[in-house]
Amino acid sequence: MSSTTIASAFDEADLVAKAKAGDADAFTDLVNQYERRVFRMAKQITQNDEDAEDVLQETFLKAYSHLDDFQGNSKFYTWLVRIAVNEALMKLRKRRSDKTVPLDEPIDTGEDVVAREVAVWEDNPEQRYSREEMANILDEAVQSLKPAYRTVFVLRDIEEMSIEETAEALDLSISAVKSRLLRARLQLREKLTRQFKRKGDDALAYL
Amino acid sequence: MTLLLTCKRFLHELNDYLDDLLDPQLKEELRKHVDECPNCWVICDTTQKTLTVYKGMEAQAVPADIQSRLMEAVRRKIADKCGSSGSCHGEHPEPSGHEVK
CATH class of the missing domain: 1.10.287 (Helix Hairpins)
Known part of the structure; x- marks a missing residue:
């Protein structure tokens, strides 16, 4: 079955119910539906292909083992993301174990929301770059964020989960998600502005 | 007399402004500020574009x-x-x- 066929006929709740009842094919359909997004998210959080593959496998194997624990109070994908995020953060912590900066470092001083780089972008920057170049630019910008900001941005703005779902997946308060998201968005905006700003322009040109 | 929102206040509300989560009155105040403040207009516009380019990324x-x-x-x-x-x-x-x- 092609991914297009799966997508067009995809009924998450039905597949989950069937998988919980022991239908193996239903579970593999769920894997096929979500593997791309789980893998992308794992790569973005761990920044490491090997770790991302481990996260991908562990996520679906744990999901299968714990299917009975899924009560349907959230979307299946949100539940899956929560497993994947936990796995990815564990990998990240292991990789960073020689460093002293914790993932949940205090970051919200409430005073550090700034925007230094102020310049309009060239029109349609995505047309100036190949798809691959564009993907690399965007990936590099995300990877330059601190993990605490990165994870929130990945879930909210790349996976397009709601603020509430992001908070649930990361075990954070709504206000913590919003605060981190603001900083993540502003930092990315600055990084991309350096890349995409219209040549010859600077902040003063708009005053 | 209504005081203009400062740029700092605007930045703090930017997310909810972009995500359209504000009550209509505050949203209107922010819209006015954006109209009158070139810097905040640029920040708002480029942040919106940042979100747009990321949302357009397909998972390979x-x-x-x-x-x-x-x-x-x-x-x-x-x-x-x-x-x-x-x-x-x-x-x-x-x-x-x-x-x-």
Whole structure:
């Protein structure tokens, strides 16, 4: 079955119910539906292909083992993301174990929301770059964020989960998600502005 | 007299402004500020564009070798569970029809 066929006929709740009842094919359909997004998210959080593959496998194997624990109070994908995020953060912590900066470092001083780089972008920057170049630019910008900001941005703005779902997946308060998201968005905006700003322009040109 | 929002206040509300989560009155105040403040207009515009380029990113296919190992691991897990509990049904526990290489 092609991914297009799966997508067009995809009924998450039905597949989950069937998988919980022991239908193996239903579970593999769920894997096929979500593997791309789980893998992308794992790569973005761990920044490491090997770790991302481990996260991908562990996520679906744990999901299968714990299917009975899924009560349907959230979307299946949100539940899956929560497993994947936990796995990815564990990998990240292991990789960073020689460093002293914790993932949940205090970051919200409430005073550090700034925007230094102020310049309009060239029109349609995505047309100036190949798809691959564009993907690399965007990936590099995300990877330059601190993990605490990165994870929130990945879930909210790349996976397009709601603020509430992001908070649930990361075990954070709504206000913590919003605060981190603001900083993540502003930092990315600055990084991309350096890349995409219209040549010859600077902040003063708009005053 | 209504004081203009400062740029700092605008920045703090930017997320909810972009996500359209503000009450109409505050939203209107912010809209006025954006109209009158070139810097905040640029910040708002480029932040919106930042979100747009990321939302336009499609997740690429999982590389074939990684996908193959994933499906093999899933297949084994399902076979283990079905073998121990005997509770599985369907024609087979194998993910046939999917790309297992």
